[in-house]
Amino acid sequence: MAKMIEISAAEYERLQDCIREDGMRIAALIEENKALHQDARRLPAVDAAPMTHAKWLLRHVGHGHYWECSHCHQNPCIYVTEDTKFCPNCGAKMDGEEKNE
Numbered sequence: 345m346a347k348m349i350e351i352s353a354a355e356y357e358r359l360q361d362c363i364r365e366d367g368m369r370i371a372a373l374i375e376e377n378k379a380l381h382q383d384a385r386r387l388p389a390v391d392a393a394p395m396t397h398a399k400w401l402l403r404h405v406g407h408g409h410y411w412e413c414s415h416c417h418q419n420p421c422i423y424v425t426e427d428t429k430f431c432p433n434c435g436a437k438m439d440g441e442e443k444n445e
């Protein structure tokens with residue numbers, strides 16, 4: 345059920361001013377938002393880094409062995425195994441194919 349209140353002409357004017365100010369603030373925010381969207385559209389597009397594919401090569405040295413990346417030819421660290429998915433040195437994906445995308 346709606347309730348009516350009685351306000352003076354001065355109070356009514358202040359209320360109208362508040363409503364106008366809020367409206368102007370909202371309009372300013374909308375304009376600012378549009379400007380931000382336009383700025384974002386002007387930013388240059390960046391190509392994602394191409395994915396390099398490689399494989400682990402088993403290398404023997406003395407009585408031991410290590411895994412070498414077929415792309416950067418490094419033995420990145422002692423924790424690399426043939427199941428390590430990416431080369432920690434160059435980031436190549438170890439899926440057995442030697443190619444660049």
Ligand SMILES: [Zn+2]
Binds near residue numbers: 416417432435
């Ligand atoms: Zn590598």
